[in-house]
Amino acid sequence: MHVALTALILGGTLAQTPGTLLTERRVDAAIGRMKEHLYATQNKQAGHFEVGSYATGSNAGGQTALVVLAMLMAGESPQNPPLAKAIAWLKTADPKHYFTGTYAVAIRAHVWAALSAEQHVPLLRRDAAWLLDAASKHPKGLFDYGNVAPSRIDHSVTQYGTLGLWEAAKRGLPFSKSVWRKIQAHFIGAQRPDGGWNYGGDGQASYGSMTAAGLTALIICRQELYSGGSKIPKASTEAIQRGLSWLDTNFDGPRNSNNGSWPFYYLVSIERVALAGGIRELGGVDWYGVGAGHILSQQQASGGVGGQPCNTAFALMFLARGRYPVWVSKLAIPSARWNLRPDDLYRLTAQLSDMTERELNWQVVSIDTQPEHWLNAPLLCVTSADKINLTPPQTQRLRRYLDLGGMLVAVPHAAATDFRASIRQFARTLYPRFRMRRLPADHPFFKSLHQIEYARAGRVEGISNGVRELIVMLERDWAADKGKVGAGPPPLAANIYAHLSDRGRLPSRLASHYERRIERRSNGTFQVGRLRYDGEWLPEPAAWEVVGNRVFNRHGIDVQTVDLELETLSAEADAPALMHLAGIDAVELSALQLAAVERYARSGGTVLIETVGGRGDFARSVEKQLADHLETAAAPLGRHVPMLSGEGVEGAVAIERVRYRRRAAVILSARSRPRLAAFAFDGRPAILISREDMTLGMMGVRHADILGYAVESALELATNIVLRCHANKRTANAGG
Numbered sequence: 001m002h003v004a005l006t007a008l009i010l011g012g013t014l015a016q017t018p019g020t021l022l023t024e025r026r027v028d029a030a031i032g033r034m035k036e037h038l039y040a041t042q043n044k045q046a047g048h049f050e051v052g053s054y055a056t057g058s059n060a061g062g063q064t065a066l067v068v069l070a071m072l073m074a075g076e077s078p079q080n081p082p083l084a085k086a087i088a089w090l091k092t093a094d095p096k097h098y099f100t101g102t103y104a105v106a107i108r109a110h111v112w113a114a115l116s117a118e119q120h121v122p123l124l125r126r127d128a129a130w131l132l133d134a135a136s137k138h139p140k141g142l143f144d145y146g147n148v149a150p151s152r153i154d155h156s157v158t159q160y161g162t163l164g165l166w167e168a169a170k171r172g173l174p175f176s177k178s179v180w181r182k183i184q185a186h187f188i189g190a191q192r193p194d195g196g197w198n199y200g201g202d203g204q205a206s207y208g209s210m211t212a213a214g215l216t217a218l219i220i221c222r223q224e225l226y227s228g229g230s231k232i233p234k235a236s237t238e239a240i241q242r243g244l245s246w247l248d249t250n251f252d253g254p255r256n257s258n259n260g261s262w263p264f265y266y267l268v269s270i271e272r273v274a275l276a277g278g279i280r281e282l283g284g285v286d287w288y289g290v291g292a293g294h295i296l297s298q299q300q301a302s303g304g305v306g307g308q309p310c311n312t313a314f315a316l317m318f319l320a321r322g323r324y325p326v327w328v329s330k331l332a333i334p335s336a337r338w339n340l341r342p343d344d345l346y347r348l349t350a351q352l353s354d355m356t357e358r359e360l361n362w363q364v365v366s367i368d369t370q371p372e373h374w375l376n377a378p379l380l381c382v383t384s385a386d387k388i389n390l391t392p393p394q395t396q397r398l399r400r401y402l403d404l405g406g407m408l409v410a411v412p413h414a415a416a417t418d419f420r421a422s423i424r425q426f427a428r429t430l431y432p433r434f435r436m437r438r439l440p441a442d443h444p445f446f447k448s449l450h451q452i453e454y455a456r457a458g459r460v461e462g463i464s465n466g467v468r469e470l471i472v473m474l475e476r477d478w479a480a481d482k483g484k485v486g487a488g489p490p491p492l493a494a495n496i497y498a499h500l501s502d503r504g505r506l507p508s509r510l511a512s513h514y515e516r517r518i519e520r521r522s523n524g525t526f527q528v529g530r531l532r533y534d535g536e537w538l539p540e541p542a543a544w545e546v547v548g549n550r551v552f553n554r555h556g557i558d559v560q561t562v563d564l565e566l567e568t569l570s571a572e573a574d575a576p577a578l579m580h581l582a583g584i585d586a587v588e589l590s591a592l593q594l595a596a597v598e599r600y601a602r603s604g605g606t607v608l609i610e611t612v613g614g615r616g617d618f619a620r621s622v623e624k625q626l627a628d629h630l631e632t633a634a635a636p637l638g639r640h641v642p643m644l645s646g647e648g649v650e651g652a653v654a655i656e657r658v659r660y661r662r663r664a665a666v667i668l669s670a671r672s673r674p675r676l677a678a679f680a681f682d683g684r685p686a687i688l689i690s691r692e693d694m695t696l697g698m699m700g701v702r703h704a705d706i707l708g709y710a711v712e713s714a715l716e717l718a719t720n721i722v723l724r725c726h727a728n729k730r731t732a733n734a735g736g
Contacts, residue, residue, distance in 0.1 A: 022289055022292055022293055022296070022510070023510065024323075024507075024508060024510045024511050026296060027292060027296070027319055027323060027510060030295065030296050030299055030319060031074055031316060031319055031320060033299065033303030034074075034299075034303050034304065034305075034312055034315065034316045034319075035071065035074065035076065035303075035316070036303050037302050037303030037304040037312060038067050038070075038071070038304070038309060038312055038313065038316070039082050040302070041304075041309050042082060042085075042086065044082075046089060047082075047085030047086045047088060047089040048061075048064040048086060048089045048093070049063050049064045049067040049068075049086065049309050050063060050064055050098075051063075051309060052307075052308045052309060052310075053308070054308055054310050057100075057101070057145075058100050058101025058102070058103070058104065058145045058146045059101055059103055059104055060097060060098045060099070060100065060101075060104065061090070061093050061098035061099040061104040061108065062099075062101070062103045062104030062107050062108075062310075063308075063309055063310050063313075064086055064089060064090060064093075065090060065104060065107040065108040065110070065111055066107050066309075066310050066313045066314070067086070067309055067310075067313045068083065068086050068087060068090065068111050069107060069110050069111050069114060069313070069317070070312075070313040070314070070316040070317045070320070071083055071316075072111070072114045072115070073114070073316070073317050073320045073321050073359075074316055074317075074319075074320035075320070078115060087111070087115070090108055090111060091123065100146060100147070101145050101146050101147075102131065102134060102143045102144065102145060102146070102147075102157050102160060102161045102164075103145070103157060103160050105127050105130050105131060105164065106127075106131060106160040106161050106163055106164030106165075107160065107164070108127055109124055109127040109128060109131070109164040109165075109167050109168060110163070110164065110167050112124035112127065112167075113167035113168070113170065113171055116354075121171070121173075124167070124168055124171060124173065125168070125173055127164065127168075128164070128165060128168035128173055128175070130147065131143070131161050131164050131165050131168075132165065132175060132179065133147060134146075134147040134148075134161065135161060135165075135179060135182075137149040137150070138150060138151075139151060140153075140182060140185075140186050141178075141179060141182030141183060141186070142154070142158045142161075142182075142183070142186060143157050143158045143160070143161030143162075144157060145157055152200070153190070153200045153201040153202075154199070154200065155187075155190070155197055155198070155199055155200070155201065155210050155213045155214065156199065156209070156210065156213060158183070158186075158213070158217065159213035159216055159217060159269075162183055162216070162217050162220055163216070163220070165179065166220045166224070169224060170350070177224065177225060180220070180221040180224045180225050181221075181225065183217055183220075183221055184217070184218060184221035184222075184225065184236060186201075187214045187217045187218050187221075187239070188218070188235050188236065188239045190214070191214065191239055191242065191243065192205075192206045194206055194246060195211075195242035195243055195245055195246035196210070196211040196214075196243065196246040196247075196250070197210045197211050197213060197214035197243070198210050206246060206250075207256060208247070208250065208251070208252075208255075208256045208266055208269075208270070209256050209262065209265060209266040209269045211243055211246055211247055211250075212247065212266070212269035212270050212272065212273045213269060214243055215240060215243045215244065215247070215273045215277075216269070216272050216273055216276070218236060218239055218240050218243070219240065219273070219276045219277065219343075221236070222236055222240070222342070222343065223343050223346070223347070227343070227347070232342075244273075244277065244279075247270075247273070247282060248282050248283060249283070250283075251270070251282035251283035251285075251287065252283065253285075253290045253291070253294060254266060254267055254290075254291060254294045263294070263306075264295070264305065264306055264311045264312075264314035264315045264318065265311075265314050267291040267294070267295070267314070267315070267318045268314050268317050268318050270282070270287055270291065271287070271288070271291070271317075271318050271321060271322050274287055274288075275321070275322070275361055276346055277342075277346075277364070278329075278330060278345065278346070278362050278363045278364040279363070279364065280363045280364065280365065280373075288322040288323070288509070291318055291322070292318070292319055292322065292323075295315045295318065295319060298315075299315075321359065322509070323508040323509050323510050324359040324360055324361045324508065324509065325358075325360055325361065325501075325506035325507060325508055325509060326360070326361045326362060326363050326376050326377040326506075326509050327349070327352070327360045327361070327362065327377060327378065327379060327497055327500075327501060327506060328345060328348075328349070328362050328363075328377050328378075328379040328380070328381055328497075329362070329363050329364065329365045329374050329377040329379070329380050329381065330345050330362065330363070330364045330365070330381050330382075330383070331365060331366075331367055331380055331381065331382040331398075331408075332364050332365065332366045332367065333367045333382070333384075333388065333390070333394075334366075334367075334368070335389060336384045336386055336388055336389075337384050337385060337386055337413075338382070338383065338384055340383070340384070340385060340413050341383075341413070344383070344477075345362045345381065346362065348362075348478075348489055348490075348493055349361065349362045351488055351489035352489050352493070352494065352497055354488070355488055355489055355494060356504050358504055360506075361509060362377075363376075363377065365380070367390065367394045367397060367398070368394065368397075369397075370397070371397045371398070371400040371401035371404065371406075372400075372404070372514055372516065374401050374406065375401070375404055375405070375406065375512055375513070375514045375700075376509050376511075376512050377406075378405070378406060378407065378500045378501065378506070378701070378702065379406070379407055379408075379409060379496070379497075379500055380398075380401060380406055380407070380408050380409070381408075381409050381411055382408060382409075382410050382411070382423075383410070383411040383412070383413055383477075384412075384413055384416065384419050385412070385413040385414055385416045385419060386416070386418060386419060387418040387419060387421070387422040388419060388422045388423065388426065389422070390426070395426070395429070395430070398430075399430050402430070402470050402471070403540075403541055403542040404514060404542050404546070404699065405513070405540075405542075405696075405699040405700055405701040407468070407469055407470060407471070407472065407500060408470070408471045408472070409471075409472045409473075409474065409478075409496065410423040410471065410472070410473040410474065411474050411477055411478055412474065412475070412476070412477060413477060414477070420473060420475075423471070423473050424436055424461075424473070426471075427463045427471045427473075430470075430471075431463055431465075431470065431471075434463050434464065434465065434470075435463070436461050436462065436463045436471070436473075437461065437462070437463075438459055438460065438461055439460045439461065439462050439469075439472075441454040443460075443462075444495070444499045444704065444705055445460065445469075445472070445492065445495050445496055445499060446460075446492075446495065447495070448495045448496075448498045448499040448503075448704060449491075449494050449495045449498040449503075450491035450494060450495055452491050452492060452495065457492060458474065458475035458476040459475040460472065460473070460474055460475065460492070461473045465536075465539045465540070466536050466539050466584045466585075466612075466613070466616075467539055467540070467584060467612050467613030467615070467693075467696065467706075468613070468696070468701065468703055472496075474492070478490050478492050478493045498704065499703060499704045499705070500702065500703060500704075501702055501704075502661065502662060502663075502702045502703065502704045502706075503662070503704055505662070505702055506702065512700075513546065513699065513700020513711060514546060514549070514700065515546070515549045515550050515553055516549065517549045517552055517553065518552075518553050520552070520553070520556055521556055522552075522556055522557075522558050523555065523556035523557055524556075524557060524558065524726075525557070525558040525559075525560055526551075526557050526558065526559050526560070526577065526578075526722060526725070526726045526729070527559075527560050527561070527562050527576035527577070527578075528544050528559060528560070528561050528562075528576060528578050528579070528580055528722070529561075529562050529563075529564045529569075529575070529576040529578070529579040529580065530544070530561055530562070530563045530564070530579075530580050530582070531564055531565075531566045531569065531579055531580065531581045531582075531607075532563055532564065532565050532566060533565075533566045533567075533581075533583075533587065533589070533593065535583055535585075535587050536583060536584050536585075537581075537582065537583060538563075538582070539582070539583075539584060539612050539613075539695075540582075540612060540695050540696065540699060542699065543695045543696075543698050543699050544559060544561050544580070544698075545561075546698055546699050546700070547559065547698050547715065547718045547719065547722065548560070548561075550715060550719060551719055551722055551723075554651065554719075555650075555651045555723065557722070557723075557726055559722060562576060564576075564579070566581065566589070566593045566596060566597075567590065567592045567593045567596055568596065569593075569596035569597060569599070569600045570600065571599045571600050571602075571603035571605070575600065575603075575605060576605070577604075577605060577606065577725040577726065577728060577729035578605070578606050578607075578608065578721065578722065578725040579600065579605060579606070579607045579608070580607075580608050580610070581597075581607055581608070581609045581610070581622065582609075582610050582611075582612050582618075582695060583610075583611065583612065583616070583618035583619075583622075584611065584612055584613060584615075584616040584618055585616040585617060585618060586616070586617040586618060586620070586621035587618060587621055587622065588621075588625075589622060589625055591629075594625060594626060594629040595629075597626065597687065598626075598629065598630065601679070601681060601686035601687050602681050602686070604728065605686070606685075606686055606687075606688065606721070606724075606725050606728070607686070607687045607688065608688045608690065608694075608721065609622050609623065609687065609688065609689050609690065610690040610693070610694055610695060611690070611691050611692070611693065612693060612695045612696065613693050613695075613696060613705075613706055613707070613708070614664065614691065614692045614693035614706055614707030614708040615705065615706075615707055619689055619690060619691045620691055622689075623677070623689045623691075626679060626687065627679075630679060632679070634677040634678055634679050634687070634689050635677060635678060635679075635680070636675075636676070636677055637674060637676040637677060637678045637685055637688070639655075639656060639673070639674075641678075641685055642724050643685070643720045643721050643723075643724040644674060644720065646720060648727075649720065649723050649724050649727050650723070650727065651723050652719070652720045652723045652724065653716055653719075653720065655674065655713075655716055655717065655720060656672075657672035657673075658672060658673070658674050658709055658710075658713040658716075658717070659672070659709070659710035659712065659713045660692075660708070660709060660710060660713070661697075661706055661707070661708055661709070661710055662704075663704060663705060663706065663707060664692060664706070664707045664708055664709075667707060668692070668707065670692075674717065675690070675691065675692055676688055676689065676690055676717075677689040688721070692707055692708040692709060693706050693707060693708025693709065693714075694708060694709055694714045694717060694718060695714075696708065696714075697709045697710060697711050697713065697714025697715070698711075698714045698715055698718050
């Protein structure tokens, strides 16, 4: 769709409010205060929010609808008594005085669509009929403030009328496609030479909110007219590309270009286009970070912004909707036809949102940007009809994303034989030690949510490191048009989403498991030895980098890794203070290797032995061999030990309770006690045993079949172990 934008869809920009980093906690607090402020403006007796200058004339009723919609987007329950009273008012408001204009009716239609229940379908149908009647009276099929016979052009109100009809269309209410054709024809014809739009289609200069309005209308029309494989006309594609280029060039935060009015209305318009198009950045910056930073800087002591309740409602919508979790990225590859269906992931995301009753986002990322910026989505989708050719730097970026916990799904457009062959070759190049095979019938992708008949699923191939799939290739296009949103997502796509997100447990787009290293003073280095043996000794090579960045950012300790042979494990003073012996399946260690572990541990070092993924018997098998070798059993690690209690360890946290992943909590009956065991020497836990996964938790991977610690608990445990071993090392070096 918008190839020109691929070079700037970077993501991950850390937006700043004045003097403070934008964080999930700050946004949560701002949203809570906005809700309180809006409820304080409610007419407690009637239930509406009709106060201020925008609660009169054709707009009457619209402010209440806007507040209700914003509350629903921000997660408020429609059963919450004050909100329920406002919804009841929307149903019974006197039509002689309220909901006589396009803005008010269109926004109320959004409310009925958001509530979803069957009882609201007649109300949605009623408002859609009003909007259709209003559009039929305009010679160009557009909208004016009221249901009259106008000839004036108003791109703002037409945007909202179009959005209201779209909500009805997405819920399956039928009407003629001529409605969309008229709107599309107008906005293509009204586009300014520079690619933007203005308010009235006249000689006025283009500006931000109206360019967003034009793009919104054209994207809606494209989705409604050309789904199901219909070829998108060149005029529509070019108009959208030019509009996006204008927006990218002229985006200046909340200033609305040359028209600085209505900044919060403008930000919502920007958000709508960005979410529909999967846009991560505009003008080289994170549009959400910039907008959220502005809103937080403008929030008043009361919790509101901009004076009028409608302004606070717009700001609340922006903050809430823009941070919905991102579940998938589409990979933009300039040398390939990567976007033959520009709305495939948008439609699939909408279907998944309906299925899960939780709003999701998607995004586009460029192969020529940094892979750390892609990590807010656990899945990366590449699709084309052609062979994929990547340069060596591009290949390394993709490998980096996979190493940091992501998964690539390759989706062919049509048969795409060359595309599939190139993906197989790419997988062999990246992972020569692993074999690409057809996924077995009992794989979670065929049963995690829906039971899929294996013979009818098509050939699904994958390459795995033993604990998770790294690359998956489909035979069929999973995101081809499947009808309206209510039809539900394709079962395979739904299963993959459920598996990668642990059935919907994705954090918001503001929360990333990967911390970039900040600039700060170093307080010394600390080495972690990764122990090599004959087996799958390093399934996740980036795990200690993720932990290391966290430790450095918080404590200034530079964590480095070094790979060592297990049988040559040294007891010398300059040996790393912590060794990680990781694996998946049961392994038989030699007497030399067992003796090396004992010698190192008795000399003051610490060994962490772990089953990565938690499903195999690696740690259990090594624990048994060590117990036979040492003629003693490992004992559960008590909460009083410093690496759990934090006592005497600078910077460590007290880990009194841990959280396990959902599956681990069920299968292992795990509650809140760490299940670590240890072989102790002279009272010091020297050989730690974790039968449950820590590594994938440390990396932020949330797959549903992992038996182990939840992400934050895994990071806290790993950080405490590093800090404790670092303290031991310093004491030993000081002769104490």
